[in-house]
Amino acid sequence: MPGPRKARSDAEANRRRLLAAAVTAMYREGRAVPLATIAAEAGVGVGTLYRSYPDRDALLRALEHRAYGLLNDLLDDIEREGLSGLDAIARYLTGSLAMSDQLVLPLRGAPPLVTPPAIEARESINRRLEAFLAAGRADGGIRAPVNATDLIAFCSLVTHPLPHGPDGEHLARRQIAVFLNGLATGGPVEVPAPPVTRADVERAFRRHA
Amino acid sequence: MPGPRKARSDAEANRRRLLAAAVTAMYREGRAVPLATIAAEAGVGVGTLYRSYPDRDALLRALEHRAYGLLNDLLDDIEREGLSGLDAIARYLTGSLAMSDQLVLPLRGAPPLVTPPAIEARESINRRLEAFLAAGRADGGIRAPVNATDLIAFCSLVTHPLPHGPDGEHLARRQIAVFLNGLATGGPVEVPAPPVTRADVERAFRRHA
DNA sequence: AGAAATGCGGAACAATTCGTCCGCTTAATC
DNA sequence: GATTAAGCGGACGAATTGTTCCGCATTTCT
Secondary structure: OOOOOOOOHHHHHHHHHHHHHHHHHHHHHOOOOOHHHHHHHHOOOHHHHHHHOOOHHHHHHHHHHHHHHHHHHHHHHHHHOOOOHHHHHHHHHHHHHHOHHHHOHHHOOOOOOOOHHHHHHHHHHHHHHHHHHHHHHHHOOOOOOOOHHHHHHHHHHHOOOOOOOOOHHHHHHHHHHHHHHHHHOOOOOOOOOOOOOHHHHHHHHHHOO | OOOOOOOOHHHHHHHHHHHHHHHHHHHHHOOOOOHHHHHHHHOOOHHHHHHHOOOHHHHHHHHHHHHHHHHHHHHHHHHHOOOOHHHHHHHHHHHHHHOHHHHOHHHOOOOOOOOHHHHHHHHHHHHHHHHHHHHHHHHOOOOOOOOHHHHHHHHHHHOOOOOOOOOHHHHHHHHHHHHHHHHHOOOOOOOOOOOOOHHHHHHHHHHOO
16 A cells, blocks of 8 residues: 655745745735735745635634744743743843744734644743743742733734834833833732723714814 | 805715724724725715725825824813823823724824824824823832833834733733833833844744744 | 656636716705 | 705726636655
8 A cells, every 4th residue: 555645845845935925924014915915925826825724814823823833932942041030021022022023913813723732832821921920029020910911912012013113123122121110010000990981082082073 | 156155064974974984893804994894884885985085095094183183182181180290191091092992093004194283283192291201200200211202102002902802901901000110110211132133033933834 | 767646836717895987865055 | 945066875897806726847756
């Protein structure tokens, strides 16, 4: 019996190129970028794109999965360097920022993947960030009672494509710095519910054109 | 000579309905929502939409303009209440969050409007926030050397549509609280340039699928 | 090298979305 | 109420984007 032949090596290379092109094109033109553009920039035909990723969702899922891999790699590096507490978190945030063009789109928008590996990847990130927080609270570097979810939310915000100009990154670093300062203090982590009620908003809304 | 007749009153009402529908639909389905959907939800025909806003850009410009109006109204309220310093900023951020579904889309993406009224509106916001910051530094409530641009950037981030679920708003309030804590402290507002170099990113990127 | 199957490209077709145009409705005016 | 023109709706052709399909190139294996 002629067992199943090994997969062709060019297929995987193409998938890699497609993901890279997808992330770049989406970062540049938004999620709605035509799939044909992605294929062209990856240097492959549309057929190749559709074979690996039957629809846009499949592509986005693959990007999400890849983003988890990148973040876990970053955490590997941080742990390997022996960082913990606030330093580790600072490193995590700046590291995420540095590769924000690879992470941004996949991690916002559609509901998160519920496949076992994706769940495990998210839990890994969560677990490791919680460990940094616990260490920071132990050594006094972190006093605010935040949790890993808060960190991830902030990270997701600050790595978003920034308004305009190349000062975007500079601005993002300032945001990170203020956030880290906030973590270091013991102030409240909850702000009162919006003093502006829904009714107020609608009044203003009607007042205005 | 029969002078020019007064404009019909239904036209402006339709424009208002269109803007409201646009902001809602875009918040729900993203910027790329078909214009026909917006028209349908506003209860008007597409022709009416195109008459007032010849293309998508014109619509987005109108939304941006409206967003500036809403923010300046909010600042009016805050000043009328006699708030200043950190309190005023807290109010500004939570107030913006409360109407984030009205602000979000217009203020991100395309380059900002350069028409005189838009410029004046932005300068007004900037000026008033700088005044809050100055007051806060004077009364000691704010020690971080941030500027109005930093505030606006944070606001723009935190009012973005939140990942999922109705805890989104709760999460956003926690972000605001940490940010305010950060403002209150005198820590550095700059974090070192990313310790992860571009080369590192690309290595990780290649290592991963 | 030759055979077999895997994967590729991109033309062709289908589905959306855009934006225009024109006959009809309705508000403004007398 | 009659007149007038601004404004409305929505069908329709154009343009863009999504998806399939199949002949051909490439890789793997003998």
